[in-house]
Amino acid sequence: ELKTTEAPHTTAVEKSHQIITLKMSLPTSDKLIFLITSKVGGAISCFGSGYIIQDVLRNREKRSTSTYHRIMVGLSTMDILLSFFLFILGSWPMPKKSYLWAAGNMASCDAAAFIGILGYVGSPLYNCSLASFYSLRLKYNWTDHRIKRIEKWLLFGPCVISALFCIIALCTKTFGPSNGRCGLAFIGYPFFCNRPGSEVQCIRGGKAIAKILTLSMISFPLLSIIYVSITMFRVFRKVRDVEVNAMRYSFIALHRGYDKKKTTKISRRVMIQGILYSVAMILTWIFSILSIIVFLTTKQTNQVIRYFATIFNPLQGLFNLLIYLMSNFCKMLKECSRRNRTMSLTEDVQQKDQEEENNTESVMFPCKLPSSGKTRAKVTFSDESSARNNTILPGNHNLDSTDEEEKEEEKKETESFSLSRFSTNNNNENDLDIGKHLHVNQNNNENDNNSYYNDNGQC
Numbered sequence: 001e002l003k004t005t006e007a008p009h010t011t012a013v014e015k016s017h018q019i020i021t022l023k024m025s026l027p028t029s030d031k032l033i034f035l036i037t038s039k040v041g042g043a044i045s046c047f048g049s050g051y052i053i054q055d056v057l058r059n060r061e062k063r064s065t066s067t068y069h070r071i072m073v074g075l076s077t078m079d080i081l082l083s084f085f086l087f088i089l090g091s092w093p094m095p096k097k098s099y100l101w102a103a104g105n106m107a108s109c110d111a112a113a114f115i116g117i118l119g120y121v122g123s124p125l126y127n128c129s130l131a132s133f134y135s136l137r138l139k140y141n142w143t144d145h146r147i148k149r150i151e152k153w154l155l156f157g158p159c160v161i162s163a164l165f166c167i168i169a170l171c172t173k174t175f176g177p178s179n180g181r182c183g184l185a186f187i188g189y190p191f192f193c194n195r196p197g198s199e200v201q202c203i204r205g206g207k208a209i210a211k212i213l214t215l216s217m218i219s220f221p222l223l224s225i226i227y228v229s230i231t232m233f234r235v236f237r238k239v240r241d242v243e244v245n246a247m248r249y250s251f252i253a254l255h256r257g258y259d260k261k262k263t264t265k266i267s268r269r270v271m272i273q274g275i276l277y278s279v280a281m282i283l284t285w286i287f288s289i290l291s292i293i294v295f296l297t298t299k300q301t302n303q304v305i306r307y308f309a310t311i312f313n314p315l316q317g318l319f320n321l322l323i324y325l326m327s328n329f330c331k332m333l334k335e336c337s338r339r340n341r342t343m344s345l346t347e348d349v350q351q352k353d354q355e356e357e358n359n360t361e362s363v364m365f366p367c368k369l370p371s372s373g374k375t376r377a378k379v380t381f382s383d384e385s386s387a388r389n390n391t392i393l394p395g396n397h398n399l400d401s402t403d404e405e406e407k408e409e410e411k412k413e414t415e416s417f418s419l420s421r422f423s424t425n426n427n428n429e430n431d432l433d434i435g436k437h438l439h440v441n442q443n444n445n446e447n448d449n450n451s452y453y454n455d456n457g458q459c
Contacts, residue, residue, distance in 0.1 A: 031180070083314055117175075177204070
């Protein structure tokens with residue numbers, strides 16, 4: 001018994017520390033893992049939500065005309081409040097000596113709990129607003145002008161509900177240190193002050209209103225998961241039925257048949273997006289909900305569920321970022337595949353052109369043109385007009401020898417060759433008809449014009 005005159009809450013805190021040490025304290029290593037994992041996950045979530053906010057605010061069209069992007073800004077804002085004040089700050093705002101790294105007081109803990117629970121309740125409600133937007137747009141075919149009439153309810157409804165919840169919790173002194181962070185003190189503070197026969201008086205929580213608010217806080221993400229899953233499934237069914245019926249009774253589908261995979265492309269995309277939102281919410285909230293339910297029923301903490309909740313609960317901003325950028329990823333993949341196809345087709349065309357050029361040369365020159373060290377023949381290629389007019393361009397000959405006798409002898413053996421190539425039908429046709437005209441003019445008329453091979457069959 002204390003014989004000195006001390007404040008009653010000091011004695012309660014000291015006794016609660018003894019209870020914690022005996023019944024619910026975690027090893028220091030487990031506390032470090034819990035705190036570090038929460039801070040890292042919260043930082044990643046803040047980064048993802050911050051990227052979504054800046055992407056919308058920097059684009060005038062998105063922030064002024066798109067209801068979807070404005071809902072995403074509200075969802076990301078709530079996620080930043082949740083991630084920063086509950087996961088990144090963690091035990092820092094808690095009263096000193098109440099938990100590892102605790103360095104605050106009750107006022108700082110109340111402020112951190114108010115803002116953190118505001119994001120905790122508002123985040124799943126914004127997911128419901130987003131699912132409602134998809135339902136109105138795709139299932140009921142509402143126009144943008146009609147959706148803007150109720151946009152204020154989709155944007156400000158979650159803020160009002162979460163703010164009222166936090167004000168009630170603050171007025172009833174339900175906020176306080178709880179499970180390594182500041183939140184709803186459903187076990188009371190000092191810890192376990194609400195147990196039967198306890199001599200410690202509760203400063204925060206521990207009353208019937210605390211249990212009611214705790215169950216209400218759990219119900220927000222749980223009911224949101226159910227609502228989002230059912231709504232997105234109904235949207236998928238509606239879009240799929242509309243597309244299948246449209247293709248079934250269309251003229252092209254009746255005469256050419258229809259591809260089921262192509263007709264359900266939009267509905268598959270909506271279904272995938274809805275499933276991703278549902279899975280993201282389930283991974284974010286299910287382990288946290290199970291951890292609280294297990295603790296309320298058994299008065300003990302399941303460490304396995306606690307670890308999973310520590311890992312997945314802070315990652316909502318990352319999941320939202322991946323879903324938000326899914327369309328951009330699809331466009332990038334399509335662009336890369338298109339470029340690869342273009343490059344492959346270009347290579348095939350170049351290879352075919354090279355083969356055609358080789359075949360053309362083999363047809364035009366079945367054997368090498370006659371040449372010797374004393375005689376050179378110049379082959380001149382004429383243009384299309386000379387080919388059509390059968391114009392023969394005489395070859396120019398240069399003599400290498402300076403001897404006059406050799407010049408006279410070479411003049412008798414000089415040959416002129418003219419080769420023309422012409423194209424037919426140049427109006428958007430791919431085939432090129434190449435004609436070959438070879439004219440041989442011999443001064444002595446000793447050899448035949450068409451004689452390319454000798455008697456032995458050699459060139």
